[in-house]
Amino acid sequence: MTYSIASLVAGALTGHRRWKPAWRKPEPKPSYDVVVVGGGGHGLATAYHLAATFGIRNVAVVEKGWIGSGNAGRNTTIIRSNYLLPGNVSFYELSMKLWERQEADLNFNTMVSQRGVLNLYHSDSQRDAYARRGNSMRLNGIDAELLTREEVMARHPYLDYDNARFPIRGGLLQRRGGTARHDGVVWGYARAADRLGVDIIENAEVTGFLREGGRIVGVETSRGAIRAGKVGMAVAGNTSRVASLAGLRLPIESHVLQAFVSEGLKPTVDGVITFGAGHFYVSQSDKGGLVFGGDIDGYNSYAQRGNLPVIRDVCEGGIAVMPMIGRARILRHWGGIMDMSMDGSPIIDRTPIDGLYLNAGWCYGGFKATPASGMTFAHLLARDAPHPTATLLTLDRFRSGAVVDEKGMGAQPNLH
Ligand SMILES: Cc1cc2nc3c(=O)[nH]c(=O)nc-3n(C[C@H](O)[C@H](O)[C@H](O)COP(=O)(O)OP(=O)(O)OC[C@H]3O[C@@H](n4cnc5c(N)ncnc54)[C@H](O)[C@@H]3O)c2cc1C
Secondary structure, eight states: OOOSHHHHHHHHHTTTOOOOOSSOOOOOOSEEEEEEEOOSHHHHHHHHHHHHTTOOOOEEEEOSSSTTOSGGGTSOOEEOOOOOSTTTHHHHHHHHHHHHTHHHHHTSOOOOBOOOEEEEEOSHHHHHHHHHHHHHHHHTTOOOEEEEHHHHHHHOTTSOTTOSSSOOOEEEEETTOEEOOHHHHHHHHHHHHHHTTOEEEOSOOEEEEEEETTEEEEEEETTEEEEEEEEEEOOGGGHHHHHHHTTOOOSEEEEEEEEEEEEEOSSOOOSEEEOSSSSOEEEEOTTSEEEEEEEEEEEEOOOSOOOHHHHHHHHHHHHHHOGGGGGSOEEEEEEEEEEEESSSOOEEEEOSSTTEEEEEOOTTOOSTTHHHHHHHHHHHHHHSSOOGGGTTOOSTHHHHSOOOOTTOOOSOGGGO
16 A cells, blocks of 8 residues: 555545555575564665665564564654765765665655754864865765854853853864654565565574575574575674674674664754863653763673663763753653664675675664665675775674774773
8 A cells, every 4th residue: 555645535434444564474484585583673674675676585584573673663763964075975965865865765664854953063173174074075975065153142141151161163064964753664675575475583682694615595593493595684783693603703892872762842942052172962752752862881791771860961961061951851761772883983895704794783873774774784795795885894894994984982882
């Protein structure tokens, strides 16, 4: 069924009894051309592009829980392409372009809202760094504007401009950045992939890999063995665990990232704002809640919950830049597991094992990458060659030293 005004009106006239489930619940087949492990945004987008862009429809997505139960359904929904370095700039801009046509492509309301992403700066040196980033963006055809303090004040009068330690001097604005509804993105890709014949198999945990000779030829799951011509891993925070089932040790650490949402408030925060002097960012959901977050927890963990020092750090950042947030009550707070790579940039590459392909290292920025990640990983799986925008996102860069170190933090995942 195609979603449209006509189908909505028809549904209303028939008591909404004719709607069909948005995707099937198939039993796994014995074999597929491609099995994608992980039913988050990236796994589902990959399956969608395999079918829609590359015509490979004999595909299964194997998910250990329910689709979107990982980071795809836990993130703070920010999308942007305000990157500096080759390797990231064109990749994230491809993603932004795909966001801009996503609802039409998927025939699904993913609530893409280009409300703007504003990075505040608080010192002269930070302004210079943001000017450089903005110039790099513009040279690559991406929108970027360096705003003065007064221009920021006109957009967001409620921020603390005269904070003695962190006075706001201005900001770098990407107007095309914004938010999208995270679970809507999962459902949209799932439905569109399913309509093209992709099997989405939930409650099937991958527990091992099938091998013949040196090659991976399928997966063992809690619902039985499934053979595959190729296996793509897109398991985000569980990357190290799943890779270890194939005997791979990767340059990835898992850390928790927490997020928060306040009670519903009247429309206040018109866009996404990031604090430049600490790790705090905020936007307002369409329901009115202030959605905010900060840094990852400093130690490795696979638990989807965080601890108090980071909560305190996020609150300190929030109060420093936006004192009124202290009056809002927290409604919910949660955590997800981040696959932190050593340079803060992702990996979309073949592994050293034939038949096994890797999509990982998304750190806390993988939601915005979902469309491009799906497109480029599908390209790699279909053609056995990297997509032109993902040629630098290799696994080998950690051996050769050609890292894509956007933040210049070195091999320090807890700082990326
Ligand atoms: C609190 C928080 C805030 C964030 N905010 C943002 C943001 O504002 N903007 C942004 O761009 N990014 C953000 N991110 C990061 C972003 O959510 C992730 O980088 C991205 O979702 C990762 O890709 P994914 O959607 O495929 O991951 P996931 O949804 O985690 O998908 C991986 C899937 O693999 C499944 N899986 C794991 N092991 C197995 C197995 N053995 N067998 C089968 N399936 C398995 C998991 O159950 C999971 O569903 C945030 C993350 C968190 C937690």
